[in-house]
Amino acid sequence: MKKMLIGALLIVAPHLAFAQCFGSAGFQTCTDNSGNTYNVQRFGNTTNVQGYSASGSSWNQTSQKIGNTVYQNGTSADGNSWNGTSQTIGNTTYHNGMDSKGNPYNYTCNQYGCN
Numbered sequence: 001m002k003k004m005l006i007g008a009l010l011i012v013a014p015h016l017a018f019a020q021c022f023g024s025a026g027f028q029t030c031t032d033n034s035g036n037t038y039n040v041q042r043f044g045n046t047t048n049v050q051g052y053s054a055s056g057s058s059w060n061q062t063s064q065k066i067g068n069t070v071y072q073n074g075t076s077a078d079g080n081s082w083n084g085t086s087q088t089i090g091n092t093t094y095h096n097g098m099d100s101k102g103n104p105y106n107y108t109c110n111q112y113g114c115n
Contacts, residue, residue, distance in 0.1 A: 053077065076100035 019038065021030035030038045035054035040047065045065045052058045061074035073083040084097025084105070096106040108115055 072097075 019030040019032040021028045021040075023029055026042055028038075028040045030040060032038075037052045039050045041049075047063045049061045049063075050058065051060065057077035059075060059077045061072055063070055063072040065071075068089065069085060069087045071083075071085055073081065075081050078100065080100035080102075082098055082100040084095060086093055086095045088094075092108060092110045094106075094108050096104070098104055
């Protein structure tokens with residue numbers, strides 16, 4: 001589950017798919033179909049996302065892209081921190097890091113899916 005959450009965050013942060021957003025390219029506020037709200041701030045190669053669930057919990061993520069690698073860290077809704085690295089080589093992206101419960105993760109995604 002944590003693998004999918006991290007993967008989803010990597011997709012959501014730059015694009016906020018299925019969310020209605022307003023604001024500029026540098027700062028947007030978005031709301032998705034479930035009533036969750038996201039404040040997204042972009043500056044150069046860094047993206048900061050502050051998320052608020054419809055139930056009142058919140059989380060945050062900071063991502064920085066350097067070359068073909070994205071470094072991310074954040075705080076989950078339960079207050080625990082996590083971090084990860086995603087490196088793309090060709091059609092394959094390698095993900096690894098530590099989830100908010102202190103568990104290491106490591107998985108790979110390509111055009112056929114993730115393992």
